[in-house]
Amino acid sequence: MDHFLYRNGALHAEDVPVAEIAAAVGTPFYVYSTATLTRHFQLFDEALDGMDHLVCYAMKAASNQAILRTLADLGAGMDVVSGGEYARARAAGVPGDRIVFSGVGKTRAEIIQALEGGIRQFNVESEPEMAVLSEVAHGLGKVAPITIRVNPDVDARTHAKISTGKSENKFGIPISQARRVYADAAALPGIKVIGIDVHIGSQLTELEPFEMAFRKVAELTQTLRTDGHEITRLDLGGGLGIPYARSNEAPPLPADFGALIKRTVGHLGCEIEIEPGRLIAGNAGLLVSSVIYVKQGEDRQFLILDGAMNDLIRPAMYDAWHDIVAVEEPEPGHEQVAYDIVGPVCESGDTFAKGRMMPKLQAGALVAFRSAGAYGAVMSSEYNTRPLVPEVLVKDDHFAVIRPRPTFDEIISRDTIPEWL
Template sequence: MDHFLYRDGALFAEDVPVAEIAAAVGTPFYVYSTATLLRHFQAFDEALEEMDHLVCYAMKANSNQAVLRTLAQAGAGMDVVSEGEYRRARAAGVSGDKIVFSGVGKTDREIRVALEGGIRQFNVESEPEMEVLNAVALELGKVAPITIRVNPDVDAKTHEKIATGKSENKFGIPIARAREVYAMAAGLTGLKIVGIDVHIGSQLVDLAPFEQAYRKVAELTEQLRADGHTISRLDLGGGLGIPYERSNEAPPLPSQYGAMVQRVLGHLGCEIEIEPGRLIAGNAGLLVSEVIYVKSGEGRDFLILDAAMNDLIRPAMYEAYHEIVPVIEAAAGSEKQPYDIVGPVCETGDTFAKQRDMVPLVAGDLVAFRSAGAYGAVMASEYNSRPLIPEVMVHGDQFAVIRARPTFDEMINRDTIPEWLEAHSVP
């Protein structure tokens, strides 16, 4: 469920007409619903209420400060994968003891920043990383709390670019070697083992792969405890999917996921950490765009929008589906017709949908891409020297710009001209 609904034929974001936001900030733009963000966080929090747990929002989905602060004030921890995300989390008011640091390529600088600033745990991905973490911790006179990420070799049955739990993926340590690696970690005095980490992929629409992986983790927990290790936390990652194509997908609910976790892992008495990102932020956002032209081609018509692949890259990168709806509903009974829905960037890949059935639209009409709150703005670029688009947050009947569109001068002036070119400046 989200809070983007039609009222008297007009699309609203909570209690604000989307067209009103468009008139105020211009198109294209992202808009996020506070109520939806909170509802989705609370759904996970309540799903695990029978267990000691922490829901750590995966910031890579959407790292705007207003989004982070909204979730932090509701009690969320944060899952970060870079120094920049760590600093964003701290700037949003998240204490270090609620930040989990994931990622396969943590640098010694990133490790140092997190150890000095405070950290709940590092999810270690490899033996070399473990050795660097130990060395930095000893240098700083600290002990780094760690889990070790195990790769359970489970097929998540998701898009190959977002699968992370198979043996050929770059993530984690093969579960068959886990006892050996934990023994190595126990011998490093700068580290403190606190648990196990696992994450098998993103946009999963079936609980079976989760359960298969978690059963392997349960077995490993018993083995590691028998080896003398303290395993008090299980970081289960994220990955629960959302219904991008609402007519075809029915992903499990957080409550169903929580019941499965309780059934498979509850007997271990561990604190459970989960790291949802997409499910919290995805359906909490829209991308709103204006039709520039309607173009008739050879055997097909094109809707040319002012949003482009640099604003929302998921369709170009993943062949991802987003439902696209008019901001003003067509009259009842209006017949639909197929359009290729494209942006203005000079690449054939700048295509959002092919032969998508839509009500007839004309230049100046507004459309909204649903389920655009995750992996939209954070993956955007200034390709074709197109400025990053604004982000807007709605709270009831209020809205605010939470990231402004830069001017062209601001964008251009970030470049620096070397001295040898200054002497030959263009008139």
């Protein structure tokens, strides 16, 4: 569900015409719906009703402070994977006791930053990290609360580049070694084990891999308790997919995910954390772009947009599909044309779709990439010295620019020429 609908022949973001935003800020730009962000967070929160829980938004999906503040005001925690994300969360007003620090490569500086600024827990990914965390915390006179991320060797059945729970992936410790690692952790002075962490991947479209992983975590919880460890919290990660191609995808609903959690680990009496990102932000955002040219090739037509792979890299990186729609609603029975939809960057990889059926469009027409709210703006770059595109947040019938487009002077002024040149 989202709040981007046609009204009177024009695509709207909630109650704001998308074309009105384009006229004000120029294209390309990202636009997010407050109502969609709110609804998707609430679906997860309601799915765990009756359990002690915290929904920690995985802010790597979309990390603008306005989005973080919107979710934090609803009661969300934050899952961060870098010192920069930690600083963003704190700047957005998220208290440290609602921030979970994940990631395989936490540096000493990041550990100190979180310990001094306040942290709910560290999700420890390796034995070397655990030793460093203990050393740093002990040196500061602190005790760091931790969960240990276990790798359950479960195939998430998703894209290889976003699968994180198989034995060959870099994440977590092998679940077969968990008892030894937890015993080692109990002997370290600067940390306190409070639970178990697991996350098997992103864009999962079926529940069976989650069930396999959660049942392994339930068994491990009971084993560790028998060994004398106090396991009070289970961080079950995120990864639930969204329908990118609306015609043929129907991922499980948050309610189904919550029911699975209750069925597999609900009997353990643990506080539950989940870390959804994509499902909260993905369908809450559009990338809006303008047609620069319609080009006739040898055997195809190209729709050349002002948006490019540096603005939305998912198609180039993952062969990802995004529904692309005209901002002006086509008339019933309109002519359909097969376009290769491309950007202006000097890379053949700057291709969003091939042979995509679209209404016949002219230069200046606006198009919108649906389901672009997650891993869109956060993965963008200034390749080809193209400015980062604006981000816009809509609430009801008004909108605000939450990240402005930088000028060329602002981009270029960041360079420093050595004195010998």
